[in-house]
Amino acid sequence: MSKSQPRVGIVSLGCPKALVDSERILTQLRAEGYAISDSYAGADVVIVNTCGFLDSARTESLEAIGEALNKNGKVIVTGCLGATPELIRGEHPNVLAITGPQQYETVVDAVHNVVPPKHDPFMDLVPPAGLKLTPRHYAYLKISEGCNNRCTFCIIPSLRGDLASRPARDVLIEAENLVKSGVRELLVISQDTSAYGVDIKYAESKYQGRMVKAKFLDLARELGQLGAWTRLHYVYPYPHVDDVIPLMAEGLVLPYLDIPFQHASPKILKAMKRPGNQEKVLERIKKWRNICPDLTIRSTFIVGFPGETEDDFNYMLDWLEEAELDRVGCFKYEPVDGARANDLGLEQVDEDEKHDRWDRFMETQRAISEQRMQRKVGRTLDVLIDEADKSQAIGRSSADAPEIDGQVFVGNLGRKRLKAGDMVKVKITRAEDYDLWGDLVG
Ligand code: SF4
Numbered sequence: 284m285s286k287s288q289p290r291v292g293i294v295s296l297g298c299p300k301a302l303v304d305s306e307r308i309l310t311q312l313r314a315e316g317y318a319i320s321d322s323y324a325g326a327d328v329v330i331v332n333t334c335g336f337l338d339s340a341r342t343e344s345l346e347a348i349g350e351a352l353n354k355n356g357k358v359i360v361t362g363c364l365g366a367t368p369e370l371i372r373g374e375h376p377n378v379l380a381i382t383g384p385q386q387y388e389t390v391v392d393a394v395h396n397v398v399p400p401k402h403d404p405f406m407d408l409v410p411p412a413g414l415k416l417t418p419r420h421y422a423y424l425k426i427s428e429g430c431n432n433r434c435t436f437c438i439i440p441s442l443r444g445d446l447a448s449r450p451a452r453d454v455l456i457e458a459e460n461l462v463k464s465g466v467r468e469l470l471v472i473s474q475d476t477s478a479y480g481v482d483i484k485y486a487e488s489k490y491q492g493r494m495v496k497a498k499f500l501d502l503a504r505e506l507g508q509l510g511a512w513t514r515l516h517y518v519y520p521y522p523h524v525d526d527v528i529p530l531m532a533e534g535l536v537l538p539y540l541d542i543p544f545q546h547a548s549p550k551i552l553k554a555m556k557r558p559g560n561q562e563k564v565l566e567r568i569k570k571w572r573n574i575c576p577d578l579t580i581r582s583t584f585i586v587g588f589p590g591e592t593e594d595d596f597n598y599m600l601d602w603l604e605e606a607e608l609d610r611v612g613c614f615k616y617e618p619v620d621g622a623r624a625n626d627l628g629l630e631q632v633d634e635d636e637k638h639d640r641w642d643r644f645m646e647t648q649r650a651i652s653e654q655r656m657q658r659k660v661g662r663t664l665d666v667l668i669d670e671a672d673k674s675q676a677i678g679r680s681s682a683d684a685p686e687i688d689g690q691v692f693v694g695n696l697g698r699k700r701l702k703a704g705d706m707v708k709v710k711i712t713r714a715e716d717y718d719l720w721g722d723l724v725g
Contacts, residue, residue, distance in 0.1 A: 288318040289398040292326030292355065294347050295416060297334030299472050299516075301362055303425040304385060305332045306416055308361070311391050315400040323354035327398040328379070330390060333364035335442060337617050341370070348375050359393045361386065366442045384443050385428050420667070420704030421468035421685055422461045426454050426502065430474035431481065432558045434545075435624040436585065436616065439474060448480050451495040452488035455505055467667055467704050468512040470684065471503075475558065477518045500526045507535030512667065514684055516541040519559035520567065532575040537681045540571075541581045547602035548595035551588050554627060565605055579682035581610035586644055587637030588616045590629030596640050600647050609655050610688050610717075611648045615641050649716050656689075656714040663724060666691045666709045671701040678707070680719070688717070695722035 291312055295305035308330065309319060320326035329351040333344035344364045351358045352375060360371055361382045368381040380393035417423065427448040430440045458469055473479065480486070480497030487494040495505055500523065506513040513536045518524055520542055531538040544564075546552050572578055586596065603611070615637040618625045632640075666678040669685070676693040683689050693701075693709050701707065701723075709721040 288316060289327050289400065290318045290320040290325055291394060291398075292320045292323060292329040292351075293332065294329065294351060295332045296344055296347060297332070297336070297340065297362060299423045299470065300425060300474070301332055301334060301384070302416055303423050303472070304362065304387070305330075307387050308332075308390050309416075311387060312394060315391075317394070317400060323351065326355055326357075328357040328359060328394055329355045330359045330361060330394070333360060333362035335363035335366065336439070337619060339617075345371070345374050348378060352377060357397055359390060359397070361390045363439075363442045417685075418669070418703055419465050420669075421470060422466045423470045423472050424454065424458055424461070424506075425449075425472055426476065426479050427473040427482075431478060432475060433556055433623070434558070435554065435556050435627060436588065436619070436622050438619055438621045441621060443474070446475065446478060446482045448483050448497055450483070450486065450488040451480075451497045451502055451505070452490045454502060455490045455495065455509075458506055458509055458511075462509045462511045465704060466511055467706065468514060468685075469506060469509070470514050470516060471506065472516045475517060475519055476515055477521050477524050477559070499523065500530075503527050503530055503536050512537050512681070514539050514541075516684070518542050519557075520544075520564055521559045524559075525567065525571070528571045528574045528578070531578060538575050538577040539579045539581070539681055539684070541684065543583045545583065545585050546588065546591075546595075547599040547606075548591070551591055551595050551599075554590055554629065555585075555588060555624070565602065568606055577681065579609045580606075581612075581684070581688065582608050583612040583614065584644065585614050585616050586640040587632035589618075589624055589627060589631050591616075591632055591640075596643075600644065603644075603647055603651065607651055607655060608648070609652060609682060611652070612687070613641055613644050613648070653714075653716045656716060656719065659711045659719060660714050661711065663708050663710045664691070664719075664721070666693060666707050666721075668693070668701050668705040668707060669703055671696075671703070671705075673700070676701040676705075676707075676723075678709075680709075689719065690717075691719045691721060693721060693723050697723070699723060 331348050331351050334340040358378045359380045360378050363384050365381050365383040382389040429444040429446050431446045477499050479499045485496045485498045487496050518540050530536045664680045666680050668676050668678040670677050678691050680691055708725040710724045711719050711721040713720040
């Protein structure tokens with residue numbers, strides 16, 4: 284790294300979508316000749332990419348801004364919390380600039396103002412896949428920004444705007460470059476993956492000499508042919524989701540669906556204004572599993588939404604028992620400032636009651652997850668290695684997304700030296716609620 288190169292530090296908070304924003308900002312800055320600093324002291328300016336979804340995330344973001352100001356002094360704030368600049372200025376009047384989510388160009392302009400770029404064509408080597416904050420063997424692939432839904436507990440559309448899909452060609456070229464640079468797993472993300480392309484009327488664009496529609500199924504099929512795992516996140520159960528299940532059965536796309544159901548009681552789902560709120564979801568899940576028995580379904584739920592009665596809650600528990608989802612997270616409802624759910628005139632659920640329901644929910648799901656995990660003992664699974672030493676490797680199967688799901692602990696390595704990104708076969712010998720243990724067999 285040349286000493287004269289201006290150096291930028293970044294603190295990236297929040298969800299994978301925010302991480303992709305940070306990667307884009309860094310890629311642009313690197314292309315302009317900036318170096319990336321991994322310490323506050325070594326940076327000429329620090330970008331804090333914030334999350335503003337829940338009150339707890341806002342507090343964490345404000346603390347991170349404070350820390351960057353203390354340790355460096357020159358701070359630019361971007362991301363979801365940037366949509367409420369008065370909140371940031373109220374606590375930290377000395378930040379140099381504030382921009383909202385996805386305002387890559389404005390962030391880069393703000394960096395130029397603090398420390399201008401020094402262009403050096405021999406230094407500006409940016410890999411075609413861009414710069415990644417994830418390990419080299421997996422990468423998040425953002426297919427759209429924003430969201431057309433208006434779930435009453437969520438303020439994301441007011442922070443990130445309506446759905447704006449990327450042309451299929453752009454997504455596929457990015458994915459292809461990632462695979463060429465060593466990525467073995469593509470994690471498709473957006474706010475609403477199954478709505479991909481609605482805003483651009485499923486426009487076709489030319490990729491590899493053929494026209495590809497900006498449509499959920501078409502994109503999934505193309506991604507599946509790139510030679511890496513394709514994992515679909517944030518899918519809503521619209522009817523056309525049924526069409527992707529055969530691709531999973533064929534092995535083209537990972538048999539994994541991340542569907543944030545959030546509740547099961549029809550009354551609460553209506554109050555939440557959830558997209559894809561279909562009757563007969565349970566029947567569809569059964570059908571999906573008939574077509575693709577290896578399908579893993581991950582989901583998240585909210586307990587204590589305003590107006591949730593004991594009956595609604597019990598309905599959700601019964602639904603869980605019947606749905607037998609594999610991986611489930613649960614949040615206690617938080618009345619986020621600006622969310623319409625607070626103004627629906629529904630009674631708030633008492634905090635102790637929320638806590639009690641959360642415990643009962645987790646206990647019910649823990650037993651279901653454990654039972655489903657036990658079925659894997661004795662099977663041989665494909666495992667993508669995340670880290671390894673001489674005696675043990677840790678990886679993930681098709682059922683495990685990085686960071687949020689379980690892991691597979693691989694022993695019996697013999698003389699084989701594994702490394703991150705290796706794809707191996709593992710015979711499963713033991714299972715717990717989230718993780719698996721097994722022996723390397725090839
Ligand atoms: S689908 Fe609902 S919860 Fe998800 S981002 Fe859109 S409005 Fe928010």
